[in-house]
Amino acid sequence: MTGGGIACYKVFAAREAPRPSRRSAGGGLGEASPSSKPVFAFDLGAVSCFCMQTGKSDGTDFVDDRSKGSLRYPRTVDQALPETGKALPARASSGGGLSAGTVASASVVPASSDKKPSATTGRIVDDISNKVSDIFKQGRAPMKLATNASAWATSFAADNLQPFAHAVLSGCLVKAYRILASLEDPGRLVHEKTIARLRRLGDCFIDSLKGLDLPSDSDRNDWVLEVDSQTGLGFAVRVEKQTLTIISVTEQHTPDPLKDPLRMFGALCEVDLGIDLVGSDQAVTTLGQQRCDESLWHLVRPRQKEDRIMEVYSADALTEPERSLWVSWKAVAPTGDESRFGVPLPPLQRGFSRKAGERTSFRISPMWGAAAALGSRSPATAQTTSSPPSFRLTVAHHMELSKVQCMAYSITPSCLVRKRLRRRLGGFSDRLEGLLRNPDLEERMKSGARAQFYEQIRRRLASSTKPLDTAK
Incomplete structure (x- = not known):
């Protein structure tokens, strides 16, 4: 965990094969095979490592560039998903100054619903990609970029992410722990190692409240x-x-x-x-x-x-x-x-x-x-x-x-x-x-x-x- 969010966790669970990949943050295109587990992850300052992916990760790998506060992608999918045992084909390099990265064709599935992915899926990925690309094209300084992108992403997340994902990305981990307890199948949203971490934190917090008065x-x-x-x-x-x-x-x-x-x-x-x-x-x-x-x-x-x-x-x-x-x-x-x-x-x-x-x-x-x-x-x-x-x-x-x-x-x-x-x-x-x-x-x-x-x-x-x- 770095900053306020958990990096490389499954914010959205896919109930269908990945669709054709969407435009990358720099305008490049990448191919996604049905067996791949694509990742969309970058550092947005306060929303550290805002991630969307269709597969599981171990919840412990982090993409962070605190020294500059700039956006940064995992160089390879294996870096972001070290324990999945599956790799994506090579991706095209991102433009606009970004290092080579990947963009997910994510599917948004509410935690308590078995309905098909919502129509906001493409908009979330595309809007974030386009916004980041636009900021880079405007040539803003890295720190200013991170601040502006962070404020935008935080506002966007509040309107479009399910409560659990938003609580995690907002750094409200006790709130995320309480929501986690109400989920029937939390493994659809986050890796078991991350679940264990949230439970350690939440259990300790709840237990300590008994003796803090x-x-x-x-x-x-x-x-x-x-x-x-x-x-x-x-x-x-x-x-x-x-x-x-x-x-x-x-x-x-x-x-x-x-x-x-x-x-x-x-x-x-x-x-x-x-x-x-x-x-x-x-x-x-x-x-x-x-x-x-x-x-x-x-x-x-x-x-x-x-x-x-x-x-x-x-x-x-x-x-x-x-x-x-x-x-x-x-x-x-x-x-x-x-x-x-x-x-x-x-x-x-x-x-x-x-x-x-x-x-x-x-x-x-x-x-x-x-x-x-x-x-x-x-x-x-x-x-x-x-x-x-x-x-x-x-x-x-x-x-x-x-x-x-x-x-x-x-x-x-x-x-x-x-x-x-x-x-x-x-x-x-x-x-x-x-x-x-x-x-x-x-x-x-x-x-x-x-x-x-x-x-x-x-x-x-x-x-x-x-x-x-x-x-x-």
Whole structure:
């Protein structure tokens, strides 16, 4: 996953043999055999790798040119469909400055319908092809081209794509996960590997929601609380079944541009830059490909002789009822497997232990208008005026304790627990503020693996004078 969309997945399922291929983006023609699985894929900035094809792909191959933001095709179909075992005949080179590419004769079949492909099939492919060709012929700069083409494609997709495809291409993966659950045969729309990724993200998101709210008045028996009844800000801590749970809710009301919700989101996604948040004595390396929805990290603490394999999930949930940006850190329990989701895991060093059973969820809720001014407890009902300078940050941390640690907690006076927790949360807040001011974070958000994803969220926040929804 790069940017906001899943590349090379089957947006439209064909129930018939491919028809004669349509005009390519550069005006060239290509031949399609009945057994071929053509692809139409290119990078459109925010709609990263807008794809239409009539066959399956593994959902992991990506066409991306973040450095220039220009449109780019797979050089060969095998590149785009590495596991299909089928190849298309050689294609004619595209004109207008495009590299050699392919154009799909796609068939649009609604997810819940067995009807014949709709009449919009040809229009989708032709209009995108012609639009891209026209932009190239006008000689616009690559970055301007990507921006204009992206805006056009986003608008076009909203009117012509089925909800699942539009949710994916819009980067609303939690929404796509919910739609996926209602599909009788999701394999007709997307490859099983992509289905697995969406389910991992969605399951983690839904599970984390249960622990991202402070306990209600009727459920406070076992909690040590310090919560302002007017604003809902504060913290709560509890030990249950040898699991320590800490929930904290804070708000940022400041015109400081370095403390906006998107920057906070980026700080939590870029784990290697935020090393101080998880312990300054740790070394952090990435494992596998960095994606906007999930990434894998290896954390090592040499002095303690322990390491962690940490899964990080992130989502633009601004279209969800919570209207938030969401991040989850989860230390993976050792299973003896040498890989995780196909990514090889580093072997455990001699004398080291692999720590697991620890997870932290973050919910960043932007606040607009009256909510920002008054500290509203309901961002979803706030007025929307402009890109929000204020936000509410909810953090839920879960950690397994030993029996000795549980016993120590049980005999500690609640006043002392509160004092220690205040100090701990204060330290976390200070480290987080230091990270937000890290110049490397700004550069990472502009040019890193998730740069297009961040830019997509930035535009969504900036246009939030309208309801944050992509549904049609």
